[in-house]
Structure formats: C-alpha cells, structure tokens
Amino acid sequence: xxxxxxxxxxxxxxxxxxxxxxxxxxxxxxxxxxxxxxxxxxxxxxxxxxxxxxxxxxxxxxxxxxxxxxxxxxxxxxxxxxxxxxxxxxxxxxxxxxxxxxxxxxxxxxxxxxxxxxxxxxxxxxxxxxxxxxxxxxxxxxxxxxxxxxxxxxxxxxxxxxxxxxxxxxxxxxxxxxxxxxxxxxxxxxxxxxxxxxxxxxxxxxxxxxxxxxxxxxxxxxxxxxxxxxxxxxxxxxxx
Numbered sequence: 001x002x003x004x005x006x007x008x009x010x011x012x013x014x015x016x017x018x019x020x021x022x023x024x025x026x027x028x029x030x031x032x033x034x035x036x037x038x039x040x041x042x043x044x045x046x047x048x049x050x051x052x053x054x055x056x057x058x059x060x061x062x063x064x065x066x067x068x069x070x071x072x073x074x075x076x077x078x079x080x081x082x083x084x085x086x087x088x089x090x091x092x093x094x095x096x097x098x099x100x101x102x103x104x105x106x107x108x109x110x111x112x113x114x115x116x117x118x119x120x121x122x123x124x125x126x127x128x129x130x131x132x133x134x135x136x137x138x139x140x141x142x143x144x145x146x147x148x149x150x151x152x153x154x155x156x157x158x159x160x161x162x163x164x165x166x167x168x169x170x171x172x173x174x175x176x177x178x179x180x181x182x183x184x185x186x187x188x189x190x191x192x193x194x195x196x197x198x199x200x201x202x203x204x205x206x207x208x209x210x211x212x213x214x215x216x217x218x219x220x221x222x223x224x225x226x227x228x229x230x231x232x233x234x235x236x237x238x239x240x
Contacts, residue, residue, distance in 0.1 A: 008148030020050035022219035041103030045071030086112035096127040105194040117205035128237040135196035154178040167196040
C-alpha cells in the first residue's frame with residue numbers, strides 16, 4: 001500500500017523515480033567516483049531499486065521487518081540491514097548515504113540525533129544527501145482529504161495535524177481502504193510525529209569535516225532552495 005499512499009498524498013505517480021534521478025545526477029557530478037551507497041530509512045526500496053539498476057552497490061537500512069521483506073523479495077541483489085536511526089551500529093563504511101522522504105524527522109531526542117549524525121560522520125566517505133520537507137511553509141493547523149486508487153485498491157486518507165513552535169508536527173490519519181478484488185472495506189486509524197530540524201542545526205550535527213555544498217529547490221539541479229516556495233529541501237553535503 002505504501003506506493004499508493006505516496007501517490008495519493010503527494011498527488012504524483014512514480015515520484016521516487018524523479019527523486020532518485022536527482023540523486024544520480026548529484027553522484028555523477030561528484031569528483032570522486034561513488035560505488036557504495038546506504039539508503040537510510042529506505043522502506044520498501046523504491047529509491048534503492050533505481051540505484052541498483054544504475055550499477056551501485058546498495059544497502060537498505062530500515063526498522064520495519066515487513067518493509068525489508070518486501071524490498072528483498074522484489075530486489076534480491078539488495079543488501080538489507082534492520083535497525084533504527086537512534087541505535088545504528090553498522091561497522092561498514094560507504095561512499096555515500098541518502099536519507100529521503102524526510103525520514104530524518106522521525107528522530108525525536110537530541111541524544112539520538114547526535115548518535116545518528118555521528119555515525120554518518122564516521123562511516124560515510126564522500127557524500128551525504130538529506131531530504132527534509134520545507135516545514136517553514138506548513139500552517140499551524142491542517143486538514144485535508146486525499147483519494148487515490150490502483151489496479152487492486154482504492155484509498156481515502158483523512159489527514160489532520162498541528163505544528164508547534166519548535167517544529168514538531170503531530171499528525172492523525174484515518175485510512176479507508178477498499179480491496180477492489182474482494183470488495184473488502186476497512187478503516188485504519190494511525191498517528192505520527194515529525195520533528196523537523198533547521199539547516200543550521202543539521203550542519204552543527206555533521207560538523208566541520210562536512211561542507212554543505214548545496215541546498216536545492218525541490219529535486220531540480222539548477223534550482224536553489226526558497227524558504228517560501230520550495231516544497232522539499234534536498235541538501236547535499238560533501239566530505240572536506
């Protein structure tokens with residue numbers, strides 16, 4: 001259901017292809033060749049799939065057993081590791097790391113964030129791409145209903161959130177899901193929090209050995225980040 005959820009709430013199909021093509025362009029412009037990539041919080045492997053196809057040695061890191069099982073089934077050559085950002089302990093080093101879909105915002109404590117970025121400083125050799133929603137554009141309160149469908153399911157998403165002054169977004173979801181083959185209809189209630197982190201704070205976590213090379217506007221190579229209009233903040237860090 002995850003790809004359908006993304007298409008329904010974002011309003012664009014195959015958005016992960018646009019995002020991963022953006023990553024590939026950044027990697028190809030990098031002066032030193034990048035071979036190994038870790039996809040941090042990569043879910044079912046939608047970005048990892050495109051990177052694998054492009055010839056990279058990709059490791060998918062995620063906390064969800066179900067997401068990793070789906071990724072491995074669909075992409076057998078993909079390396080998978082289960083764990084959380086707060087407790088990441090992988091000893092291997094990688095040329096590059098990506099953390100897309102604003103998943104870095106699921107880290108809630110200062111201690112956990114320091115651990116996550118300290119791991120990257122010690123285990124990533126060349127490039128880091130972080131992706132965060134442009135939370136500066138978000139209203140304090142929000143309500144919207146989304147509807148979408150695939151060949152197998154119809155999905156209705158009711159989404160409500162409140163945003164605090166410290167950029168903590170508290171969201172509640174109601175999902176109405178129809179299985180078009182069986183006719184089964186079900187409703188699921190869910191909630192999530194996201195703690196957004198300003199750019200200056202991200203740079204502080206990564207420290208002086210990493211240079212904030214460029215802050216892009218959405219996923220366009222020739223577009224710079226605009227606080228009032230950009231939807232996404234893709235950030236490219238280069239090892240000094």
